[in-house]
Amino acid sequence: MTLHDLAKELNLSIATISRALSRPEDVAPLTRQRVLAAVHRHGYTPNGTTRSLRTQQTRTIGVVVSDIRNAFFAAVVKAIEDEARANGYTVLICNADEDSAKEEAALQLLLDRKVSGVINCSTGANLDLLHTFQKSGAVLVDFDRESGLKNLDTVVVDNRRGAELATEHLVDLGHRDIATVAGPQHLSNARGRLIGFQDTLRKHNIQVKKSFVQYGNFRQESGYQAAQKLHSLRQPPTALFVANVEMAAGVIAFVRDKGVTIPQEISIVSFDDSFWARYMDPPLTVVAQPVETMGKCTMELLLARLRGGKPAQTKVFMPELIVRRSTCSPARSPR
Amino acid sequence: MTLHDLAKELNLSIATISRALSRPEDVAPLTRQRVLAAVHRHGYTPNGTTRSLRTQQTRTIGVVVSDIRNAFFAAVVKAIEDEARANGYTVLICNADEDSAKEEAALQLLLDRKVSGVINCSTGANLDLLHTFQKSGAVLVDFDRESGLKNLDTVVVDNRRGAELATEHLVDLGHRDIATVAGPQHLSNARGRLIGFQDTLRKHNIQVKKSFVQYGNFRQESGYQAAQKLHSLRQPPTALFVANVEMAAGVIAFVRDKGVTIPQEISIVSFDDSFWARYMDPPLTVVAQPVETMGKCTMELLLARLRGGKPAQTKVFMPELIVRRSTCSPARSPR
DNA sequence: TTGTAAGCGTTATCAA
DNA sequence: TTGATAACGCTTACAA
Numbered sequence: 001m002t003l004h005d006l007a008k009e010l011n012l013s014i015a016t017i018s019r020a021l022s023r024p025e026d027v028a029p030l031t032r033q034r035v036l037a038a039v040h041r042h043g044y045t046p047n048g049t050t051r052s053l054r055t056q057q058t059r060t061i062g063v064v065v066s067d068i069r070n071a072f073f074a075a076v077v078k079a080i081e082d083e084a085r086a087n088g089y090t091v092l093i094c095n096a097d098e099d100s101a102k103e104e105a106a107l108q109l110l111l112d113r114k115v116s117g118v119i120n121c122s123t124g125a126n127l128d129l130l131h132t133f134q135k136s137g138a139v140l141v142d143f144d145r146e147s148g149l150k151n152l153d154t155v156v157v158d159n160r161r162g163a164e165l166a167t168e169h170l171v172d173l174g175h176r177d178i179a180t181v182a183g184p185q186h187l188s189n190a191r192g193r194l195i196g197f198q199d200t201l202r203k204h205n206i207q208v209k210k211s212f213v214q215y216g217n218f219r220q221e222s223g224y225q226a227a228q229k230l231h232s233l234r235q236p237p238t239a240l241f242v243a244n245v246e247m248a249a250g251v252i253a254f255v256r257d258k259g260v261t262i263p264q265e266i267s268i269v270s271f272d273d274s275f276w277a278r279y280m281d282p283p284l285t286v287v288a289q290p291v292e293t294m295g296k297c298t299m300e301l302l303l304a305r306l307r308g309g310k311p312a313q314t315k316v317f318m319p320e321l322i323v324r325r326s327t328c329s330p331a332r333s334p335r
Numbered sequence: 336m337t338l339h340d341l342a343k344e345l346n347l348s349i350a351t352i353s354r355a356l357s358r359p360e361d362v363a364p365l366t367r368q369r370v371l372a373a374v375h376r377h378g379y380t381p382n383g384t385t386r387s388l389r390t391q392q393t394r395t396i397g398v399v400v401s402d403i404r405n406a407f408f409a410a411v412v413k414a415i416e417d418e419a420r421a422n423g424y425t426v427l428i429c430n431a432d433e434d435s436a437k438e439e440a441a442l443q444l445l446l447d448r449k450v451s452g453v454i455n456c457s458t459g460a461n462l463d464l465l466h467t468f469q470k471s472g473a474v475l476v477d478f479d480r481e482s483g484l485k486n487l488d489t490v491v492v493d494n495r496r497g498a499e500l501a502t503e504h505l506v507d508l509g510h511r512d513i514a515t516v517a518g519p520q521h522l523s524n525a526r527g528r529l530i531g532f533q534d535t536l537r538k539h540n541i542q543v544k545k546s547f548v549q550y551g552n553f554r555q556e557s558g559y560q561a562a563q564k565l566h567s568l569r570q571p572p573t574a575l576f577v578a579n580v581e582m583a584a585g586v587i588a589f590v591r592d593k594g595v596t597i598p599q600e601i602s603i604v605s606f607d608d609s610f611w612a613r614y615m616d617p618p619l620t621v622v623a624q625p626v627e628t629m630g631k632c633t634m635e636l637l638l639a640r641l642r643g644g645k646p647a648q649t650k651v652f653m654p655e656l657i658v659r660r661s662t663c664s665p666a667r668s669p670r
Numbered sequence: 671t672t673g674t675a676a677g678c679g680t681t682a683t684c685a686a
Numbered sequence: 687t688t689g690a691t692a693a694c695g696c697t698t699a700c701a702a
Contacts, residue, residue: 001471002679013689018681028687043467048447049384049393050679053694058384068416069409078403081430090444093428095416109425112383132378136336220610252614274611275555279587281616337695348673353697363671385695388678 001044010038021046052114060090061302062110064103066121066144067218068095070246071274072291073121076143079295080119087303089116098184098218100125111136117302122147124186139305143298146188153301154314155294159189159271162287162319163196163241166269169285169321170239171204174329175267179212179237181226181247190218193243193271212237216247223250231258238330239267245274248284267327271319283324290317336379345373356381387449395425396637397445399438401456401479402553403430405581406609407626408456411478414630415454422638424451433519433553435460446471452637457482459521474640478633481523488636489649490629494524494606497622497654498531498576501604504620504656505574506539509664510602514547514572516561516582525553528578528606547572551582558585566593573665574602580609583619602662606654618659625652 003014010017012031020027020035027035038044052058061084065073081091092115094106100123107129110118117139120130130149133140142154170178180197183190198208214229216222223242227250230236242248248270252262260266262282270277273288294317304310338349345352347366355362355370362370373379387393396419400408416426427450429441435458442464445453452474455465465484468475477489505513515532518525533543549564551557558577562585565571577583583605587597595601597617605612608623629652639645 004679014680015682015690016688018679019688022681026687031687043470045443045446045467045471047388047449047679049449050388050694051681053382053385053388053696054679054681056694068403068413069406071404071406074404074409078430078432081403085440090427090448092425095413097413105420108380111380113425114382114384132380135378136380249611249614276584276609276611276615279584279615280611281614281618283616339695349696350674350698351672353695354672357697361671366671382695385678386697388680389695389697391678 001042002047006035006038006042006044010034018046058090058114058116059088060092060113060115061299062092062094062106062113062115062118064094064096064106064110064118064120064122066096066098066123068093070218071276072245072272072289075291076295076298079292080299083296083299083303087299089303096121096123098123104129107133116306117141119143119298119302120147121145124148124188139302141298141302141305143294144189148188151312153298153305153312155298155301155317156189156314157289157294157317157319159192159319160196160199162271162289163193163243164200165319165321166241166271166287167197167200169269169323169327170241170267171200171206173239173267173327175237175239176206177212177235177237177330178206178239178241179209179214179230181214181216181223181230181240181242181251183216183218183243183247185215187218190243197241216243216250218244218246220246220250220253223247224254225250227251227254231255231260237266239327240269242268242270245270245272245277245284245286252280263326263328264331267330269321269327273322278324280326282326285324285327286322287319288322289319293317336377337382341370341373341377341379345369353381393425393449393451394423395427395448395450396634397427397429397441397448397450397453399429399431399441399445399453399455399457401431401433401458403428405553406611407580407607407624410626411630411633414627415634418631418634418638422634424638431456431458433458439464442468451641452476454478454633454637455482456480459483459523474637476633476637476640478629479524483523486647488633488640488647490633490636490652491524491649492624492629492652492654494527494654495531495534497606497624498528498578499535500654500656501576501606501622502532502535504604504658504662505576505602506535506541508574508602508662510572510574511541512547512570512572512665513541513574513576514544514549514565516558516565516575516577516586517548517550518553518578518582519550522553525578532576551578551585553579553581555581555585555588558582559589560585562586562589566590566595572601574662575604577603577605580605580607580612580619580621587615598661598663599666602665604656604662608657613659615661617661620659620662621657622654623657624654628652 007014084091096103121144140152182194214226269285273286277284342349431438456479475487517529549561604620608621612619
């Protein structure tokens with residue numbers, strides 16, 4: 001069913017039908033009614049794809065998210081979509097699975113669909129594709145990680161500050177043997193979290209042992225493996241800062257397998273909160289990001305940019321330490 | 336940058352450019368090279384939206400999901416997207432937030448985008464819109480809930496069986512005062528879970544008290560409230576079957592607030608597993624659905640349908656009871 | 671091997 | 687108030 005069919009049926013021109021639907025006031029009331037009735041009768045819906053061709057704007061925003069199963073991104077996606085829909089935009093969600101090849105495929109898809117803008121949780125690869133976007137006139141926003149490109153809006157949490165908050169908390173409790181499970185260092189957020197951790201230790205004149213820095217990939221299993229390595233050390237840490245909550249779950253799985261008690265034998269603080277962190281055993285001490293606010297802000301920035309004017313800005317949100325029960329002072333050390 | 340621009344630059348016709356890209360073998364090697372070079376130089380990407388107009392197929396599948404922040408749906412979406420992309424299809428994800436008005440908006444959007452197919456986690460409302468889809472020739476699949484429409488593929492878990500498994504488990508442990516936090520009864524899955532619960536009790540000659548059936552909306556807070564009501568009863572239950580894990584979290588929040596211990600004072604078994612259920616305090620006994628398999632199967636069914644042939648089928652997956660530590664035999668009752 | 675031209679379903683301009 | 691028509695960017699007969 002197209003405008004054409006409708007026109008034939010009603011003995012009107014397609015122009016009139018189109019007008020009856022998009023600018024009702026430009027059409028005679030009676031005509032409008034006839035059109036509306038027919039539209040309803042047939043369940044006709046204009047082809048939005050075609051409209052885009054004609055109007056040269058898709059009103060679609062692409063979102064490339066690192067891992068849709070990660071609660072953090074799921075929440076962000078929801079916030080983004082709500083804000084977009086409220087403004088008449090559609091969101092095309094792509095899952096990159098923290099994999100630069102999948103990211104490339106996703107960006108290619110968005111390029112193909114001629115999206116008006118892209119919110120990207122960049123792996124740091126695919127800079128050329130991002131560049132192509134910019135050249136094509138699409139608006140780009142970096143979210144959660146910085147791609148390294150210039151002249152684009154950026155929404156991130158203060159990763160260094162978050163790591164400081166977490167590490168400072170552990171130091172305050174009296175820990176000196178503090179390790180970290182860091183994220184992959186090609187990601188700007190993971191780098192920030194590691195630097196914040198190291199700086200805080202140095203500030204307190206605590207040596208940063210190389211063996212106390214383990215690297216994961218932000219996934220659960222890598223947390224498990226990191227914990228394993230840390231555990232096998234001659235002198236294991238008494239406290240642990242984990243760069244995200246998925247890896248923290250992995251750490252906890254390992255620790256539990258070994259029968260080590262949290263927090264008595266090992267204190268754990270993790271980056272990222274999620275609704276279930278407080279139901280865990282024990283409830284997890286975390287550094288929380290203002291997820292909803294960040295998601296909303298990202299879309300607002302993007303829309304503002306689309307409307308023109310505003311130069312690119314970087315918004316840095318403050319994380320917050322939420323102390324629950326996975327951290328406590330270390331047991332008296334024998335040394 | 337369009338075919339036209341490229342054609343002008345290379346002194347070729349747009350047809351040749353188009354061919355060089357879509358059927359390389361139909362074009363002289365040298366010409367092809369020149370075209371490819373120019374394409375690369377300009378970062379040109381064909382307009383997929385326009386191609387759809389011409390070829391009359393969008394190769395896009397819409398997915399209307401009840402709540403993207405729910406781990407179950409996040410996992411499903413990932414499985415669906417992977418399978419779709421592997422087959423050259425794009426997925427348009429819409430979040431209905433368990434709200435029929437949002438569902439309507441989502442369906443309308445998908446109608447507008449002329450998607451080839453829709454995977455719908457129906458609220459049960461919007462039957463007329465779904466009907467419009469069918470009339471338009473799009474392929475529909477019901478997932479997780481049945482819309483009530485005929486002649487469409489359906490992928491669900493055996494909800495009754497799952498509830499039986501859970502309830503049977505509680506009965507086996509010796510419980511007689513068993514309550515449930517049921518889901519909203521306009522959803523077929525929630526109905527199935529309630530029926531399975533009731534039937535199992537009856538089978539064991541246990542009376543199903545009306546006050547022992549509380550209704551929630553599949554969200555956390557409603558679990559909290561239901562627990563509150565159950566707790567205020569003159570004779571509260573010793574065991575609880577909760578219809579999904581989000582509500583279970585709410586129940587646990589309440590129970591913990593009250594200082595009631597799980598499982599000693601109250602046993603809890605929930606529908607749905609999620610990776611963190613085993614890290615909870617205590618680890619949650621659940622009825623798990625084979626999420627990835629179900630997601631993949633849904634897309635396979637849809638694609639098969641799109642390729643024609645196959646009549647509509649209903650796939651019912653078997654849930655599995657995973658006993659962890661939130662259930663145990665009831666304490667000796669004083670009565 | 672390449673070019674010409676029609677047509678996909680809209681919107682928008684101009685005339686009637 | 688309505689209609690005829692061009693244009694959006696692409697694919698694909700068909701012709702050269």
